[in-house]
Amino acid sequence: MTAQTLIRESLLDAAAIVLPVRCAGCGRPDRSLCDDCSAALRPAARVDAVSGIPIWSSLPYEGIPRRVLLAYKDGGRVDVVRALARPLRFAVAEAQREATGRGGGDGAGGAALLPVLVPSTRAAWRRRGYHPTRAVLARAHILVPPLWRALRLSRQTADQAGLTATERSGNRESSLVASPRLARRDCLIVDDIVTSGATILEAARAIRAVGGRVAGAAAIARTPLRGGAHAQT
Numbered sequence: 485m486t487a488q489t490l491i492r493e494s495l496l497d498a499a500a501i502v503l504p505v506r507c508a509g510c511g512r513p514d515r516s517l518c519d520d521c522s523a524a525l526r527p528a529a530r531v532d533a534v535s536g537i538p539i540w541s542s543l544p545y546e547g548i549p550r551r552v553l554l555a556y557k558d559g560g561r562v563d564v565v566r567a568l569a570r571p572l573r574f575a576v577a578e579a580q581r582e583a584t585g586r587g588g589g590d591g592a593g594g595a596a597l598l599p600v601l602v603p604s605t606r607a608a609w610r611r612r613g614y615h616p617t618r619a620v621l622a623r624a625h626i627l628v629p630p631l632w633r634a635l636r637l638s639r640q641t642a643d644q645a646g647l648t649a650t651e652r653s654g655n656r657e658s659s660l661v662a663s664p665r666l667a668r669r670d671c672l673i674v675d676d677i678v679t680s681g682a683t684i685l686e687a688a689r690a691i692r693a694v695g696g697r698v699a700g701a702a703a704i705a706r707t708p709l710r711g712g713a714h715a716q717t
């Protein structure tokens with residue numbers, strides 16, 4: 485073994501200690517995210533609506549994007565935060581462009597949308613030690629800074645994962661309170677994954693209750709829709 489090889493081997497060993505050594509999407513060794521999985525996270529705009537609230541998303545919540553999101557949210561793979569920031573930024577930009585262009589959910593016209601984050605439950609905070617969507621949004625470098633803590637939980641809810649659509653809406657019902665600072669603002673609800681839309685509806689209800697307007701929601705990923713990209717769910 486030459487001195488050069490020895491040095492290179494030592495550097496690789498050192499890197500393996502500080503860097504994740506398996507792709508968060510497919511498990512391939514030596515890369516945080518391999519080229520194929522990076523390509524699977526390339527955003528493609530999609531919009532659908534839940535009870536008249538448009539939802540912009542960038543990725544289908546299945547396959548590689550789903551695995552990367554789960555690795556990020558529940559597998560401690562915070563190294564993929566930058567890779568997820570791009571699709572979130574894309575969804576927010578699409579929402580901004582379309583909602584202000586066409587009038588949006590509550591008729592937001594022209595004004596820049598204020599990003600409003602859905603809060604984590606205390607249990608989720610304890611489990612992760614950070615707010616996953618907030619960390620991604622902070623890396624997304626969107627033009628309008630979000631109003632942090634614009635929504636808060638008025639009671640602790642169960643984790644939405646593993647609940648049926650009916651259970652999800654019951655679990656979320658009247659669980660959020662919006663800051664009075666949202667009054668007369670054109671809000672864009674931001675969440676990581678939208679499945680049934682129950683959380684988005686509850687966030688919209690809370691924002692409207694303090695006199696805020698809801699232009700729509702933006703998410704990194706959305707569960708695949710039956711009946712096409714523009715289907716009502």
Ligand SMILES: [Zn+2]
Pocket residue numbers: 507508509510511512517518519520521522
């Ligand atoms: Zn991969």
